[in-house]
Amino acid sequence: MNGFSGDPVLPGFRPDPSVCRVGADYYLVTSSFEWFPGLPVFHSRDLVHWRRIGSALDRPSQLDLGGCAPSRGLFAPTIRHHDGVFHLVCTLMDGPGHFVVTATDPAGPWSQPHWLDGEGFDPSLFFDDGAGGGMDGETDGGADGGAHGGDGRAWFTAARVLDEAAGRTEIWMREYLPRERRLTGPEHVLWSGSHPGARWSEAPHLYKIDGAYLLLTAEGGTDVDHTVVAARADRVSGPYEGAPGNPVLPPAQGPVTCTGHADLVQTPHGDWRAVLLGVRPGSALGRETFHSRITWDDGWPVFSPVVHTGHRRPVHDDFATLCADWNTLxxxxxxxxxxxxxxxxxxxxxxLGAHPAPSLLARPQEQPDCDVSTELHFTPAAPEEEAGLAVVLDDDAHLLFLRTTEGLSLRHGSEVLAGVPVPPGPVRLGVRIRGFGHTFTHAGPDGAWQDLTTVEASFLTPLFTSVQLGLYATSNGRPSTRHAHFAWFDIRYPSKEEPPGQQRG
Known part of the structure; x- marks a missing residue:
């Protein structure tokens, strides 16, 4: 299969999904990079309809993302459940590296990070079945670290770079002690790609299926050459033999591209599914989470997309409380x-544009076409005071539609793209997004919407992250005690029959 279609099960900024099941409940986590709260956690009963229940890193005391460069920070988590405890491993890039947090309730609270030894990125955990020494991490194992498997031990895997320029990597493994939250024993190199010259073998996950160990990895980089590769061994430490038909999920050709970074889960009925990332080209949505049905061919996974039409729920937030979908940079x-x-x-x-956290609250753009609006009650008292609507990819790539002392100003970084004077008092700000076309519009509280200008914002093309839509205020280097008041925030989706326009009047 080399084509994916249908809507994502988690649209917008939801890359690198990992999933586990406890009874009838599925729990999923995705990367969050430099955005806070970190590592959003979702719950589902059917792997299609998901609800966010919290974040694994929601307290500043757990981990400080200050100073993280764009598209750095928190890479590729994995969530697993063992003996009543959820274990979530991740990597803080440009920081101490790998860590694990734990919780008995996936909605939180999650523990402080326990830092783990080792190089690389894309960590994962595998809890082997069976009985024997090391079930609860009470022993470090023998000379081979217990790497025959089947003895109830746990294993930590990750990818590491051998040659950055050539994209050469390898997958390595060490024993993980669940009670002590640390690694122990010797290191085992499991895999370096499906063929000589393979690029970016990463995102490793281990499973035990019908007595054999299955290693699933991504390969080819996270762009259009992204694939899923499988290998199998009789022992957890290998040697691993690649699937004859690798990649088991080749580069996608269709309305969804860049598919890969898959994680498998078995349903209560015994069949297998996968979550994986994919991209809908032509917009700034970036990498989203899709769902695949897994069948088996001679013990190797076969991916078939689960095609469904996602329900595009409009957003109206009057901020009675701050819901979990809002993030800070x-x-x-x-x-x-x-x-x-x-x-x-x-x-x-x-x-916005410097690494400290600005006064910005934003949420992921979830569809290629949407209408965004807010009502701002704020009159600047000095030239440095500004507030308004933000379309943000990162520090360097964003559009700001701001109320200033001179009226409304639309900016791309330091460049002023358009402006218009407006009278004192409340003002409504909006943007109609159609792919990369962004039409900015404004209105009085009870007046008609007036278009200001349209920007072809191809500079919002994402690499690892994706566009977030939100609200912003700053005093631009000067101290201030003032606030900008936003009465509400809306995201609406145009119907096929409706001409493009601002839906909230």
Whole structure:
């Protein structure tokens, strides 16, 4: 199979999914890079309809993302459940590296990070079956680290770079002690790709199926050459033999591309499914989470997409509380927002474009076409005071539609793209997004919407992250005690019959 179609089960900024099942319940986590709260956690009963239940890193005391460069931070988590405890491993890039957090309730609270030894990225955990020494991490194993498997031990795997320029990597493994949250014993190199010259063998996951160990990896990089590769062994430490038909999921050709980074899960009925990332080209949505049905051919996985039409639920948020879908860019050192009667953002010296966390709250864009609007109650008292609507990929790539002392100003970085004077008082700000076309519009509280300009924003093309839509305020390097008040925030999706236009009047 080399074509994927249908809608993602988790649209928008939901890359690198990992899934586990406990009884009838599925739990899924995705990468979050430099955005906070980190590592969003979702729940489902059918692998199609998901609800966010929290984040594994939701307290500044757990981990500080301050200073993380764009598309760095938290890479490729894996979630697993063992003996009543959820274990979630991840890598903080440009930081101490691998860590594990644990919880008995996936909605939280999750523990402080326990840092783990070893190089690389894309960590995973595998809890072997069977009985014997090391079931609870009480022993370090023998000379081979217990690598015959089947003895109830746990194993940590990750990818590491051998040659950055050539994209050469390898998959390595060590024993993981669940009670002590640490690695022990010797290291085993499991895999370096499906063929000589293979690029970016990464995202390893181990499974035990019908008595054999299955290693699933990604290969080819996370762009259009992204694939899924499988290998099998009689012992957990190998040697691993690749599937004769590798890649088992070749580069995608169709309405969904870049498919890969898959994680398998068995349903209560005994069949197998996968979650994986994919991209819908032509927009700034980036890597999203898709769902695949798994069948087996001579013990090797065969991927078939589960085609469904996602329900595009409009968003109307009057900020009675701050729901879990809102994020900040990096870890906020102090809380800069209040809710209850709309949203109030404190004007702070921090600005978007520098690495400290600015006064920005944003949520992922989930569809290629959408209409975004808000009502802003704010009159700047000084030239440095600004607030408004933000379309943000990262520090360097964003569009800001701001209320200033001179009226409304649309900016790309330091470049002013358009502006218009407006009278004092509340103002509505909006943007109609159609792929990479962004039409900015404004209105008085009870007036008609007026288009300002349209920007072809191909510079919002994502690599690892994707566009977030949100609200922003700054005092641009000067101290301030003032707030910008946003009465509500809306995201609407145009119907096929409806001409493009702002839906909220």
């Amino acid at each position: 990096r870890t906020p050192r102090t809380r800069f927002w209040t809710t209850g009667d709309g949203l109030r953002l404190r004007l702070r010296p921090e600005r």
